[in-house]
Amino acid sequence: LGLLLLLSACAGAPYKPAEVSSVPFQDRAQTQASGSIEVTAAVPGPEETRALFDLPLYDSGIQPVWLKIDNGSDDWIRYAPVSTDREYFAGQEVAYVHKGAFSSDGRKQMNHYFYEMAMPRRIPPGEIRSGFVFTHLQPGTKAFNVDIFGASSEQDLSFTFFINVPGFQPDHSEAYFEELYDPGQIRDFDRESFRAELAAMDHRSRDRSGQGLGLPINVVVVGHPEQVLQALIRANWVEEPRTPSETAAEQAHLFGRIADVVFSKERTASGGRTELRFWLSPMRENGTPAWFVEGTHHVGGGKGQGDLDPDVDDAAAYFLQDMWYGQGLAAYGWVRGPGKAPFDSPGQSFAGEQFFTDGYLAVTWISGTALSMLELVALDWDEAPRRAEP
DSSP states (O other): OHHHHHHHHHHTOOOOOOOGGGSGGGGGOEEEEETTEEEEEEOOOHHHHHHHHSSOGGGGTEEEEEEEEEEOSSSOEEEEGGGTOTTOBOHHHHHHHTGGGSOHHHHHHHHHHHHHHBOOSEEOTTOEEEEEEEEEOOOSSEEEEEEEEOSSGGGOEEEEEEEOOTTOOOHHHHSOGGGSSOGGGOEEEOHHHHHHHHHHSOOEEEOTTSOSEEEEOOEEEESOHHHHHHHHHHTTOEEOOOOHHHHHHOOOBBTTBOOSEEEEEEOSTTOOEEEEEEEEEEEEETTEEEEEEEEEEEESSSTTOSEEOSBHHHHHHHHHHHHHHTTOEEEEEEEEOSOOBOTTSOEEOTTSOEEBBOOEEEEEEEOSSOOOGGGOEEOOOSOOOTTOOO
């Protein structure tokens, strides 16, 4: 009876969101500008979100992102919510999911509130618009893009934000990439000598002792840190938080250290995923940093669980295609190295994981801003592995 009374009381509850100005999440806001366009973004935490919307949205896997766009130009501009989350939730969708919590009047108030609070898609010249975009939950640091489209392609802009939300400090903010190598360790190559260097290298990680061979490095990413992060976010890759104990337990090393940052993407309802372990190398291609990546598919289980898919060439091809479809790939080429391990005679890592590969590296040049798929440049390097072309 007590439970029935409680449910009845909840069903008849009024809707009482807090005033936006009374919730201090905007204290963490960041502002970026390009020309006459200025974008400010902030992400409320779980309790702030509950106050703002009178709903526990985080419990439903929904995370609001607040944006303010100042259009100082003489033209209309358009904001694309899919740039922030390709599968974002519409405001009325969020309200509908939670309609059972309130009375009839409360539901009407809630629907109207979500309508008023949604971020507009079009901003008139010389005006400011603000509102919320309802994205999928990303605990801790929220990484997202804000793409703006103007009257011409020259006015199309992309902003990338990394906003701390209590609970998780990202690896990319702690890696201090510019401090990883002394200037004397950096080696810069032109494109052809870069290709030759990659072809001659041993493309496998090591265990902590430096003796045991790990899985192949099957992807090289050429791009500045912000460009790479922009492209990964656009393609819905999510940084994997690593606890101190997880970091201490990691075995795969390259350049004398564990991976600088790890990204993943869920692939199946059963828990299959793809992981990307990034190491910044001391190599540069025409002045641009080169990242060595161990790309792997995993079948079943969540983070740190499941079995390795032994086809590491397919994992490299998946990354290449995914970046292309995410409009983050400017150019690519395949390099065949010395590390072939055929299907009938697979290789084995120090952890006992079997894999097979033709010994290829997918070498990719990343574009931070969205790039048409038709603009992709395919370099005439080595012949691609079977079924690997985008």
